[in-house]
Every structure is written in C-alpha cells, then in structure tokens.
Amino acid sequence: MVQLTLPKNSKITGNSKVHTAEKKDGGAYRTFKVYRYDPDTPENPRIDSYEIDVSNVSMVLDGLIKIKNEIDPSLAFRRSCREGVCGSCAFNINGANTLACTIGLDELGDGDITVYPLPHQPVVKDLVTDLSKFYEQHAYIEPYLKAKDDEPDDEWRQSQADREKLDGLYECILCACCSTSCPSYWWNGDKDGEDEYLGPAALLQAYRWLSDSRDQHTNERLDKLEDDFKLYRCHTIMNCAQVCPKHLNPAKAIVEIKKMMVSRPDGKAAK
Ligand code: SF4
C-alpha cells in the first residue's frame, strides 16, 4: 500500500490576501485565486484573490502578467513565448493542467479563475515548480539520434513516409502537463533508480526516437525501458491525453512501446 506523506507546511491556511478592484464604468471584472507559497519562510501556502478588469485580457497568462505588473510584483511564475511553444507557463488552472498562454478566459466559464502550480512537484515559489526530476527522466531516454553507421557526408536521409511516422510525437513541448496529471506518475515518478516510472512525457519522447528510421539503437533503447517500473506503470488512465495542450496522445505512444517490447524476437528487436 502506498503511503503518502505531505511536506511540512503544505496545508493551505486561511491567511489569504484579497485585492479588490476599484470598479470603473465599462470595466469587466473577474477574480483570480492564485496559490502563493515561499518555502524559504515558515508560512504555510495561501490562496490570494486578485480582482482585475479583464476588458483587455484574453488569456489567463495576460491576467497573471497584469496582476504582477499592476498589483503584486512578488507573484512568481514562469513564462516566455506567449505562443504555446516554450511550455514554461504550464499550471493547474480551474482544476486541469494546461498552458496559461493558450487558455482563454472565455473557456473557463464566468466564475473565479483558480491558478495552482503543476501538481505533485516541489514548489520553488508560488507557481514555479522544480522540474529537475522531469528533465532527468527526459535525459534518461537519450532524446537525440544515435546511429551505428559512419556519419554520411551530407545528411541522414529519411523518406517522406518515415518522416510522417514522427507526426504526433515531435510536437511535444515538454510542458509537463501530462506527467504531472498522471496518478501513476504521482505515486511512482519521483523515486531514484529502478523503481521509477518515467511518466508519459518522457515515454512519448522515447517512442519518438524508437520511431525514427534513422536511429539505430532500438534494442538499447528498449533495454533501458525494460523493468517493472519505467514503462509498465502506465495503467491507461488517459489523463495525459486529456490534458495535453498540443493534443498529443502519450498513452498511445506507451502502448506502441509495449507492442515493440513483445514483438522482440528472442527478446531483441530487429535493429
Ligand atoms: S506530451 Fe503534451 S502535455 Fe506532455 S509534455 Fe508533451 S506537450 Fe506537454
């Protein structure tokens, strides 16, 4: 039976700060309820409320930037591209992991907007989580071309049909929405060594390289996934596919890797 222990000071207390807006004619007001926590202080996390004029705010990220610029510069969150490309503005918004820069306020109904950090990751401050483990798991699958032949004079060639096999895989922006929404990853994703589930993002990337016609390390890549935890802790719960903001399907990629495992003659694949 899995035993879960919450870190000290993890309970949200009622010491919230409430920022109300001075209403103006023509304004449209909504309240953001945002998770605040600084582990360097003895204070427990709290949820602060920020009522803002959203007449010129389309996306949740625009709202957070407005709060930081106009009300509370101490609010910490990551963002960069504002275009759904860098993956840095992934938060839990109204209960679902997604990108703040691509989710519109109009997609979130009329009520308050809650913004929490990605679940089950250590919090560095407020909405900033420590994704070191997530990146380690990505590094583990060796996300680059590994060949055995001598390097060609010009380039590694690939047919159009082989290139198309990478569609639905290469678009991953490593936002971590999928892995941090996966219950199996919550239970098994933060252990060291053998007993660790790599999670949907790393496994989708693993399949991206297993599918690449130019890569010649299929056996070695499968060997690295062959234990009770790294791959086989996916139970097809499908949270990953539901939340992926790029509409990818990590669960399907995981199934395809499992198929490659069983089709290895004498336990080894063809290349
Ligand atoms: S598969 Fe989707 S949700 Fe998961 S890291 Fe990649 S882009 Fe993000």
Ligand code: SF4
């Ligand atoms: S399908 Fe697998 S990877 Fe996706 S959320 Fe479920 S257990 Fe996690």
Ligand code: FES
């Ligand atoms: S800011 Fe880059 S994905 Fe949102």
